[in-house]
Amino acid sequence: MLKLERISKTYKVGAFGGGVLHAVSDVSFDVAAGEVVSLIGESGSGKSTIGKMILRLSKVTSGRVLFEGTDIATLRGSALKGYYRQVQGVFQDPFSCYNPVFRADRVFSMIKEEYFPGTSAAEWEEKVEAAVSAVRLNPGQVLGKYPHQLSGGQLQRLLIARALLLDIKLLIADEITSMLDASTRIDVLNLLAELKARGLGVLFITHDLSLGNYIAERTVVLRRGSVVEMGPTGRVFGNPCHPYTIKLLDSVPRLHEKWTTTEPAAEEPWVREELVEVEPGHFVAGGYRGSGAGSGVREEPAPR
Numbered sequence: 549m550l551k552l553e554r555i556s557k558t559y560k561v562g563a564f565g566g567g568v569l570h571a572v573s574d575v576s577f578d579v580a581a582g583e584v585v586s587l588i589g590e591s592g593s594g595k596s597t598i599g600k601m602i603l604r605l606s607k608v609t610s611g612r613v614l615f616e617g618t619d620i621a622t623l624r625g626s627a628l629k630g631y632y633r634q635v636q637g638v639f640q641d642p643f644s645c646y647n648p649v650f651r652a653d654r655v656f657s658m659i660k661e662e663y664f665p666g667t668s669a670a671e672w673e674e675k676v677e678a679a680v681s682a683v684r685l686n687p688g689q690v691l692g693k694y695p696h697q698l699s700g701g702q703l704q705r706l707l708i709a710r711a712l713l714l715d716i717k718l719l720i721a722d723e724i725t726s727m728l729d730a731s732t733r734i735d736v737l738n739l740l741a742e743l744k745a746r747g748l749g750v751l752f753i754t755h756d757l758s759l760g761n762y763i764a765e766r767t768v769v770l771r772r773g774s775v776v777e778m779g780p781t782g783r784v785f786g787n788p789c790h791p792y793t794i795k796l797l798d799s800v801p802r803l804h805e806k807w808t809t810t811e812p813a814a815e816e817p818w819v820r821e822e823l824v825e826v827e828p829g830h831f832v833a834g835g836y837r838g839s840g841a842g843s844g845v846r847e848e849p850a851p852r
């Protein structure tokens with residue numbers, strides 16, 4: 549469904565824009581229908597930049613984002629609108645998505661005006677109630693309320709309901725649980741699991757390995773804008789091979805804290821190690837191979 553083909557993003561930085569920051573370098577992976585892929589990496593590793601490029605909030609510097617075979621950079625007008633009916637993002641801070649002056653369900657009426665102007669009021673009301681119930685909220689308790697009368701978890705779920713109203717195929721979920729308390733966080737994760745069972749693809753962006761492990765079929769580990777390891781979650785977590793992944797897994801007891809040891813994104817293109825398939829579907833930059841206790845050991849490259 550979604551395919552990233554060697555996408556990169558550079559930003560001009562420095563006093564007169566003379567420097568170049570490589571936020572994302574040559575990243576390729578895909579997300580299938582009904583699949584959750586978690587994108588993990590510490591602060592500044594380029595996770596959100598990838599999410600923004602998929603949502604066309606940020607232009608790719610090179611490479612292509614394909615959705616059902618079409619390069620999204622080519623979409624214009626009604627084709628672009630059609631894309632947003634199928635692909636939506638939900639972000640970390642639910643409060644910032646609402647205007648405190650208006651009732652929270654204004655986010656639904658805005659969608660009606662934009663995408664469903666011909667739908668009758670009664671039919672629309674039914675659709676909204678169904679979407680709100682699908683995210684396990686009681687319409688009678690949340691509709692008509694102002695944002696300050698609702699919790700962060702309720703506001704986050706309303707945003708997911710809003711995405712559902714569009715009947716999306718792919719959700720870009722960028723740190724959506726990081727501002728929620730532990731029990732609400734699990735609720736939202738279980739909700740994503742239900743949506744996945746209904747065929748929704750999800751790119752689950754997180755700095756929290758344990759959440760990624762809980763929900764995702766596949767995991768992509770990002771370091772300084774490059775993929776260092778990716779594959780089926782069981783393999784990446786059960787047999788981590790790249791020294792960086794091993795280091796991340798060692799830090800699991802601290803995972804509910806945001807990582808503070810921010811690595812700066814590369815100001816110079818750093819030597820990117822090629823991804824090597826070390827076991828079926830499991831790719832590791834530089835060809836490091838895990839061997840249980842001795843994982844992180846790189847075998848001599850095979851002779852060509």
Ligand SMILES: Nc1ncnc2c1ncn2[C@@H]1O[C@H](COP(=O)(O)OP(=O)(O)OP(=O)(O)O)[C@@H](O)[C@H]1O
Nearest residue numbers: 559571590591592593594595596597598755812813
């Ligand atoms: N508009 C911008 N201009 C210049 N640099 C940017 C811009 N947006 C992001 N960056 C830089 O690109 C790098 C990647 O940022 P990004 O937000 O994608 O990281 P992240 O992994 O999502 O981090 P976090 O978990 O803290 O949100 C960082 O070094 C960041 O400072």
